[in-house]
Amino acid sequence: MAEIRLTGRTASPGLALGPFTVLATAVAARTETGDPAQETAALLAAIEAATAELADLVATVEGDAADILEFQVAMLGDDALAEGAFDAITAGIPADHAWRAALDAEIADYGAADDEHFRARTADLVDIRDRVLAQLNGVDRAAAIPAGAIVACDDISPSAFLAADWSGGGALALASGSPSSHVAMLARARGAPMVVGLGPLSWEGRIPATALVDGDAGTVILDPEPETRRHFEQRMAAAAAARAAAEADSTKPAITADGRRIAVLLNVAAPEELAGLDPAICDGIGLVRTEFLFEASRGLPDEDTQYAVYRRILDWAAGRPVTIRTLDAGGDKPIPGLTVDRESNPFLGVRGIRLSLARPDVFRVQLRALARAAAHGVLKVMLPMVAVPAELAAAAALLDAEIGALEASGIACARPPLGIMVEVPAAALRAEDFAAAFYSIGSNDLTQYTMAAARDIGAVADLNDTGNPAVLALIARTVEVGRARGVEVSLCGDAGADTRLTTALLATGLTTFSVAPVAVAQLKAAIATVNR
Amino acid sequence: MHDANASRAAETFMPLTASAVLVNPVGLHARPSVKLTQCAKSFASKIEIALAADGPWTDAKSPVKVMRVKAPQGATLHFRVTGADGETALAALLALVHDGFGEG
Numbered sequence: 001m002a003e004i005r006l007t008g009r010t011a012s013p014g015l016a017l018g019p020f021t022v023l024a025t026a027v028a029a030r031t032e033t034g035d036p037a038q039e040t041a042a043l044l045a046a047i048e049a050a051t052a053e054l055a056d057l058v059a060t061v062e063g064d065a066a067d068i069l070e071f072q073v074a075m076l077g078d079d080a081l082a083e084g085a086f087d088a089i090t091a092g093i094p095a096d097h098a099w100r101a102a103l104d105a106e107i108a109d110y111g112a113a114d115d116e117h118f119r120a121r122t123a124d125l126v127d128i129r130d131r132v133l134a135q136l137n138g139v140d141r142a143a144a145i146p147a148g149a150i151v152a153c154d155d156i157s158p159s160a161f162l163a164a165d166w167s168g169g170g171a172l173a174l175a176s177g178s179p180s181s182h183v184a185m186l187a188r189a190r191g192a193p194m195v196v197g198l199g200p201l202s203w204e205g206r207i208p209a210t211a212l213v214d215g216d217a218g219t220v221i222l223d224p225e226p227e228t229r230r231h232f233e234q235r236m237a238a239a240a241a242a243r244a245a246a247e248a249d250s251t252k253p254a255i256t257a258d259g260r261r262i263a264v265l266l267n268v269a270a271p272e273e274l275a276g277l278d279p280a281i282c283d284g285i286g287l288v289r290t291e292f293l294f295e296a297s298r299g300l301p302d303e304d305t306q307y308a309v310y311r312r313i314l315d316w317a318a319g320r321p322v323t324i325r326t327l328d329a330g331g332d333k334p335i336p337g338l339t340v341d342r343e344s345n346p347f348l349g350v351r352g353i354r355l356s357l358a359r360p361d362v363f364r365v366q367l368r369a370l371a372r373a374a375a376h377g378v379l380k381v382m383l384p385m386v387a388v389p390a391e392l393a394a395a396a397a398l399l400d401a402e403i404g405a406l407e408a409s410g411i412a413c414a415r416p417p418l419g420i421m422v423e424v425p426a427a428a429l430r431a432e433d434f435a436a437a438f439y440s441i442g443s444n445d446l447t448q449y450t451m452a453a454a455r456d457i458g459a460v461a462d463l464n465d466t467g468n469p470a471v472l473a474l475i476a477r478t479v480e481v482g483r484a485r486g487v488e489v490s491l492c493g494d495a496g497a498d499t500r501l502t503t504a505l506l507a508t509g510l511t512t513f514s515v516a517p518v519a520v521a522q523l524k525a526a527i528a529t530v531n532r
Numbered sequence: 533m534h535d536a537n538a539s540r541a542a543e544t545f546m547p548l549t550a551s552a553v554l555v556n557p558v559g560l561h562a563r564p565s566v567k568l569t570q571c572a573k574s575f576a577s578k579i580e581i582a583l584a585a586d587g588p589w590t591d592a593k594s595p596v597k598v599m600r601v602k603a604p605q606g607a608t609l610h611f612r613v614t615g616a617d618g619e620t621a622l623a624a625l626l627a628l629v630h631d632g633f634g635e636g
Binding site: 121 | 553555556557559561565566569594595599604605
């Protein structure tokens with residue numbers, strides 16, 4: 001039987017191989033009493049029992065897991081949740097149907113939210129719904145997840161996740177799901193790889209016996225061929241060894257075997273990712289994606305909101321440099337009311353700096369917030385998708401104008417150094433033409449534009465290779481220009497965290513990498529093995 | 533009798549209002565909602581929230597209703613508090629929002 005390859009989105013990194021387990025929630029049929037008073041009593045008892053069950057579970061966990069369950073306890077303890085169900089029971093609807101309908105309406109409401117954080121809470125409500133249904137129907141909850149299993153289902157509830165033992169391996173392969181869900185957060189914390197958005201999980205004939213989950217690449221392979229499996233096992237062994245060696249050394253500076261000091265910076269999408277992280281693991285922050293500010297707010301975020309967030313990140317960095325990228329919307333990151341809809345090819349359309357210059361009303365607000373924050377730490381500003389020097393010049397003129405206005409009003413501010421991302425081949429080929437204070441290589445886009453291959457199109461994914469000599473040559477060229485001009489060059493794309501590429505990237509002359517916090521330990525370990 | 537008391541209480545205590553911007557990274561979602569309702573429930577006053585100064589007002593002591601507001605980060609949260617401990621309650625609620633609900 002041929003292996004089946006599925007591509008989704010990564011929600012928790014890591015590699016896992018194990019028995020393929022389809023998780024089904026079995027709910028037995030229930031005998032209705034037909035009497036609204038008895039049905040009301042049955043639902044009340046079921047809610048009480050579910051609350052007690054949750055309270056027991058809360059006592060066995062701590063930290064994030066406890067917070068998540070306490071949220072469920074609070075929701076279940078609120079009469080407003082069951083109000084609609086009790087009304088329906090009075091009107092003659094059986095308790096289980098009434099409860100399911102009331103909760104499904106609530107779930108649909110969350111699912112329709114603009115904000116991904118609210119959409120991600122649907123899993124908690126499904127969990128609450130099924131807990132009470134299980135009590136009403138008098139059946140045991142879904143069969144426990146066997147240790148080490150690759151769990152396949154549409155989505156999974158936090159309590160089903162917590163009920164399993166993830167210390168001995170195992171992973172999640174979800175048809176839908178979200179990287180912002182509570183389960184994704186728990187999976188990252190427990191080191192369980194998780195891929196979401198795989199689409200319908202289907203296969204021909206018998207159910208696959210084994211599966212492997214690549215939480216780094218966001219792929220799942222069902223019934224892998226022996227060769228695929230062998231290759232994957234080698235990667236797992238290498239990753240396990242590297243992780244063990246790396247964890248202890250993550251706060252030490254990154255130094256190659258031949259003694260070169262390499263700066264390791266962090267990529268963050270939201271300040272909350274920094275909570276609980278020791279700033280000592282990094283030499284600063286190389287990329288703050290500001291899209292989250294725009295996604296989370298219904299309108300566009302105002303200056304003070306942006307300023308407060310930038311300040312918080314600077315405070316965390318405690319004097320280390322922080323590079324903030326101006327809004328990089330468009331392409332695969334649409335923002336309602338801002339980006340241009342229905343472009344025939346969004347990746348070649350109005351995105352990044354092009355969008356900011358087309359919407360100076362929005363861009364000016366961000367530049368003002370950045371200039372104000374720059375008075376309180378080492379802040380640098382980076383422009384995405386720059387193709388020609390005129391774009392940098394236009395952005396610099398807008399920044400200067402805003403600083404002039406702030407100064408005229410007596411508001412504290414400073415002019416942050418203005419650098420560019422090098423992700424359009426034109427910028428790499430003529431890097432010397434840009435009066436940039438620094439260059440940061442966006443390897444994801446640089447690779448897809450150089451190779452003309454998108455990484456989310458499975459059929460051409462092999463071509464989307466940052467290790468291709470053409471891409472490496474553009475990186476090396478940019479590094480050379482940076483050295484000649486005396487400005488920093490860093491790399492902030494996903495390739496920085498791919499330790500298979502570390503040797504090749506260091507060979508281009510790069511001395512600064514910016515990666516996700518979770519990748520720091522492994523990258524430093526990989527750097528330590530590189531000899532010129 | 534009960535109704536008479538309620539209307540007297542309403543006469544005695546004018547509603548206090550105030551607003552604050554949600555600065556925590558993910559808005560008024562799961563954990564912040566729980567913290568807000570727990571704080572609200574620790575006071576006797578009637579406490580309501582809204583996304584606009586003229587409502588619609590939502591009972592701040594109900595996590596289910598607070599979640600239905602779906603207040604995103606950057607939204608301005610309006611409070612309306614009526615009762616004997618209204619001033620203390622309002623101060624505590626505003627502090628909670630300003631503090632980002634204690635989240636990173």
